[in-house]
Amino acid sequence: MMEEDKQTSHSRADSAYVESSAIRGRRDDLIHTSPELAIAETDVRLAERGEMVSGSSLWRDAWRRLLKNRLSVFGMIAVALVTLASLLGPFIIRKATGYTPDYIPTDAALLKSFPPFTSPNGTFSWTHPMGTDNQGRDLLARVLQGGQISLMVGIISTLVSLIIGVSYGAIAGYLGGRVDNALMRLVDVLYSLPYVIIIIVLLSMFRSQTARGQLVLLFVALGSVSWLTMARIVRGQVLSLKNQEFVLAARATGVSTPRIIFRHIVPNTLGPVVVYATLTIPTVMLTEAFLSFLGFGVQPPLASWGSLATDGIQNIAIFPWQLIFPGVTMALTLFSLNFLGDGLRDALDPQMRKF
Amino acid sequence: MLRFITRRLLITIPTILVVITVTWVLIRLAPGNFYSGEKRLPPAIEKNIREKYGLDKPWYEQYAKTMGGILRWDFGTSLKYEGQSVNAIIARSLPVSATIGILAYLLALGVGITAGSIAALKQNSKWDYASMALAMLGISVPNFVLGPILVLIFSLTLYWVPPSRWAGFPSRNIILPVLTLSAIYMAYIARLTRAGMLEVLRSDYIRTARSKGLSERAVVMRHALRGGLLPVVSYTGPALAFLLTGTVVVERIFALPGLGNYFIQASLNRDEPLIIGIVAFIAIALLVMNLLVDIAYAYLDPRIRY
C-alpha cells in the first residue's frame, strides 16, 4: 500500500466520513485504506453480487433504490423542473407578456427597479412576479435565463473535469509504479496552487471576443480545477480493479493497453464517478458564482445566478429582492442537487448510508 | 512518526518552490501593468518607471532575483504600495484573516459539534429536524448571499452592528463576518458529527460501556464523542482550503484588511512581489496545517499508524 493512500481525502467532506467508516470497517484489510479504495471495493463486491443474482445488474438495482428514496426523487424532480423552466421559461414569458430577459424599456419612467408584483404606480400587478432590476428588465425572465447559464456552466464544466480526471486517474492507476507516482505528485502540487489566481490570470490572458467565448473559457477554467479529486478517485478504483481476473484475461488475449483502460476498467468505475460528478456540479456552480462576484464570470448580456446575485448585493439596502430571488433560486437548486447526489450515493452503495 | 514528518517536509519544500514558479510565470504572461493611469504615459516617464522597478532586465535575471529573495525569506517590496515590504503587509493582514478564520472555525466547531451531537442523541426529534434543516441551508446558500442578508437585517435596519470595516478585536465589527464565514462549516460539522456519532452509538463498544452502567453523559463524552470527532478532524484539512476562498468573499463584503483582500487586490494590480509572497505563505500554511491534521488524526485513532 503506498504512502499516498493514507493521506486524508481532499474531496468533499462526506468522503471523509466514508474514510472513517471504512477505517472502522468491516474487514481488517480495510484499515489503512483510502476512501476511494473503500468505494472501489464495495463497488466490485456489488458487481460480483450482481452477477450472481440472475438478471439484475448493478445499475438497475441502483435505480430501484434511488426511486425508493423520496428525497432524491424530489431532488431529481426539482432539478428537472428548474432545468425545464430555465430552458422554456424565457420563451413562455415572452409569449405571455412580451418581456425578454434583456428587454430594456424605452420609457424612462420604467427604467427602475420595482418590487415584486408591483406596477409603476404602486398597485398590485402580475407582470413582474419577481420585480425588475435597475434597468426595468423583468427579474423572473432574468433568473430563468440565469438558470440556463448556471446549469450549463455546471454541467459542462463537470463534464470537462470528468473527461480529464477519469483519463488521468485511469492511466495513472493502471500504469502504476513510477509513472503513477509522478502523476499523483503532480496532482498534489496542483492541489496546493491557489486556483483563484490561476483563473484570474487565465481569464485575462486569453481574452475572449464575445460573451460566448468567455463561457468557453470558464468551462475550461472551472473544469481544470475539479478534475483533481476525480483523478484520485478513479485512480484508487483502478488500482484495485487492475488485478482482477477480467483484466488479466483481457491482457492474456492481447488487448492493447489503452483499450483495456478505457473499454474494460473505466466502465466499472462509473459508480463513484457518477456520484462525485453529481456532487461536483453544485461546487462548480458555487465557484462560478464566486468568480462572478469578483467580476470574472459570465459577461453581459449573458447572466448567471451568480452574476445576478452579485449585482443584487449592490442594492440590498434599497432593493433586496434583486439579491434574494436569484439567491434563493440558486440555493434551492443546489439543495436539490445535493439531495440527488446523496441519493445516488446511497443507491450505489447502501453501506455508505448516513442513517 | 518522526520519519513520516521529515519525509513530508522534504516533499513540501520543492512543492512550494514549484507553486511559486508557476505563479510567477502566470503573472508574467498576463497583460497589464501596475502603473497604468487613465492617460497614457509619455514614453520617457514609462521608461523611468520600468527602470526604477527593474522591469527592463531580462526575464531570467528577474526570476533569479525573485527566487533568491524568497530563499532568504525576503519577498521584496510591493510594486503598487510604495515603500511597503511584502513581509510587513503579510504580517499586518495575517492577524485580521487569522482572527476571523479562527473565530469562525471555533464557532463552527462549537455550534456544529453541539448541534450535531444533540441531533444524534435525540434522533428524529424536532431539534434534529431543525438543526439538520439549517445545515442543509448552510451548505446550499452561498456565503455572498448569506452575508448581505445578515447585514440587511442586523445592520441596515436594526442599526445593531456596523455593516463593514475592521476595528480590531474585540469589537462589534467582527460579529457578522464571523457568522457569515462560519455558516458553511457549522453546517458540515453538524452533519459530520451527527453521522459520526450515530455510527458510533450503534457500535459494540458503546453498548459495552452502557451495559457497564456508565451514565449516559460519561458514555457520550468519554467514548462516543471521540469516535464521532474523527471525521470532523479529517475535514479540517480541506476546510482550511475552503477557508481561503470564503475569507476572500467575506473580507470583500465586509471590507476587512485581511490576506484574502490583499491577495485579490494584488492580482488585480499585477503586484508581483505581493502575489508571490501571499501565495508562498498560504502554500506553506496549508501544507503545515495538513501535516498537523494528519498527526492529530493519528493521535485520535490509535489504530492508525504511520
Added chain:
Amino acid sequence: MVTVPTPRERTALVAIIMLVAATSSCQVAAKNEEFFGKTTPPTRNVLRYINGDEPETLDPPISSGQPEARIFIALYEGLVEYDPKTLAPVPAIAESWGVNNDSSEYVFHLRHNARWSNGDPIVAEDFVYSFRRGLSPELASRNAYLAYYIKYGQAYNEGAVFVRNPQTGEFLLEKDFAHSDQEVPESLSQKPLSSGEAEYKGSDSAPNTSFHQFMHSPARLTLPASEKARKKLIDADAKLQAAVRDKEFVPVRAEDVGIEAVDDYTVRISLSQPAPYFSGLLAHQLFRAVPRKVIEKYGEHWTEPAHIVTSGAFKVKAWRPYSELVVERNPFYWDFANVRLEEIHFYTTQDNPTAMNLYKVGEADAVLNHTVPNPWLDVVRSKKDYMDGAEAAIVYVLINVTRPPMNDIRVRRAFNMAIDKVTYSQSRRITKPLSAFTPEGIFPGYPQPKGDPFNPEQARKLLGEAGFPVMQRADGSYECAKFPVDQVEYVFNTQSSNRTMAEFFQAQWKQNLGITVPLRSMEFRTFLNVRAKLEYKGFALGIWGADYMDPFTFLNLFSTPTGDNGSGWWDQRYSEMLDAANRTLDKQKRYELMARAEKFLLDAQPVIPIETSATNWVKKPYVKGMYPNAGSLFPWKFVYIERDPAKWDYGVPAMAD
C-alpha cells in the same frame, strides 16, 4: 401509496420552507426620513470620511489617484490652496504673488511663519527642492507632465540633453532649428532683460539674478536622451546634422529647470510659454512642499508614520493600511488657530454600496464623490444630505480609428448620431448630455461648440453611404447585414455602472442601426493597457476629470503627436491650434481659439461624447465647510463639525460667495 415522511424528508421540508420564507423579506419599508440614515454628530471634532481605494503612497508627487489627492491636501500645502467653493487659487504658504504681462513668469512671496510639522520653518528653497524632485526622472512621477510648462521641465524629466560647443561653451538654440512654418512669438519670460519691455505691472517682480538672466535667454535646443532617437532626429535634418558635428551633449540638470529661490521667502517660476491657468495648477500635489532633510535621511521610507514630516494643516497620527489613515491637527501650522477638526479618519472601502451602508448606519460622516449608485438616486436624491453640483469631468466613447470599419468618418458619425444622449442622461438622473469634449457649464465664458445631435435617420443614411445599408424589417426593427460585426466591440472596465452604460449603448445601436455590438469587460489594469495600446476593435469607454480648471486639460488629451490617446487619432493642425490658443494673452480670445480647436476635434469624430458628470455624494448635515465644487477637492482646514442643529446644512450649502 404515500407513506409517513422519513426524518430526512421532514428535514428537507423544513429547510425549503425556511428558504421560501426568506423571500418574503423583500418587503423593506422605505423610511420616510429627512436624511439618509442616522444623524447623530460624533462626540469629538473628528471627521470620518470614506476615501475610496487604499492610498498607494503618502509621497505627493508619485501618485495620480483621487484618494491620494484628498489626503495630500490635508497633509501638505503648496504655494496656493484651492478655494473650497470655486477651486480658484487662494494664498497658502505664499501670501501673495505676481505674474508678468503675458503669464509666462510668476513670483511668489512666502509668509514668514510657515512651519513643518516638526517645527522647522518652510522656506523658498523647500519649493525649489520639491519641484525639482517632482520632475526628477528617478522619481518617475506620473504627474510630472503637469510641470512641463516650466522651462526645461520636460527636458529634465525626459533626461534630454543640451548641445554645446566645447570650445566656446555656447549652446545650440531651439529657435534656429524650429520646424513649424508659423512665426512662434517669444514669451516675455524668455526675452532678454535688456529689451526694455515692461514685464510686470507695478512692483510685483523680484530682484534680478544670474539664474534669471539664464531664464531670459532664448531656449536652448534639447535632444532626446537615447542615442537611437537622437540619431533618428539628426539624420532627418541636414541642418541639424551639420550643427551637431564636433559638439558635446550635456544632460539637462535639475538646476536648469526654471524655478528659483530668489531669497528665503521669494520663489520665481519661469515658464517656456504663457500659461494663464498656471497659478491654479500649483495647488496640485505635485507642487506641494515635501521635507528635504527627512527624504534625504530615510529615502523611500520617509513616509512611514515614525519618520514622516508634513507641511500642511494636518500630520499623520496612525496608518492602518486597508482600513484607515488617521491624521491630526498640526500644531506648527501657520493657520492652526483656524483649523477646527482635531482628527480626520480617511476610511478605505472598495465599493460604493459598502460606503453608502457605512454612511447610513452612521459609521461615516461623508463619502467620496460618485458614491451614490445610480439606482439609489431616486431614494437618496430627495434627502437633504445629498450633494449635487456641476463637475469638471466628462464621459465619452473612444473610437479606434486605425482599423476598418471605424476608420471611415461616416461610420463614426453614424454611431455617434445613433445614441440618444438626452434619454441616457435622464436615466442617469443627474448628468447632462454632452456633444462636445469639454464639460458643459463649468468654464464661464467658454463658447463651447456643439457636435451632432441625436439623429437616427441621418445615422442610417450615413451608414448606407459608407457601404453598410440599413434595412427595415416588417416588425419595424432594423438590420444591417453587411456591417462586419466581428470587427467591432465595446470594451470597458468591470464595474456595475459601466456595465449598465454599455448595455444601454448596445441597445441603442441595435434599435437604431440594427447592429449588435459585442460587449467586453475586463479588469481595470488590463483595460487601461488594451486601450492605450489600441488593442481593441471599435469602441472603448473613456472618463476624464480635469487636472486644473481650464478647458485645455481636456483638449490636451488629443494633442500628443504619437497619437497614444486611446483612439489613434492625431492631427498636426489640431495641436497647432491649441498651441496658438495658449499663446494668446486675451482670455476671451484664447477661449475662442480653443473652442475652434474643439470644433475641429468634434468634426473629426474620434470620440462619441456622452455626458458631463455631476457630483454625487452625501455628507451629514452637521459637516460644514465642505462644498460640492467642480473638482471634488476639499481643503480640510476649512471643514468643521456643527453641533447646533439650527445651523446644519439642510440641502446643498450655498456656493455663491
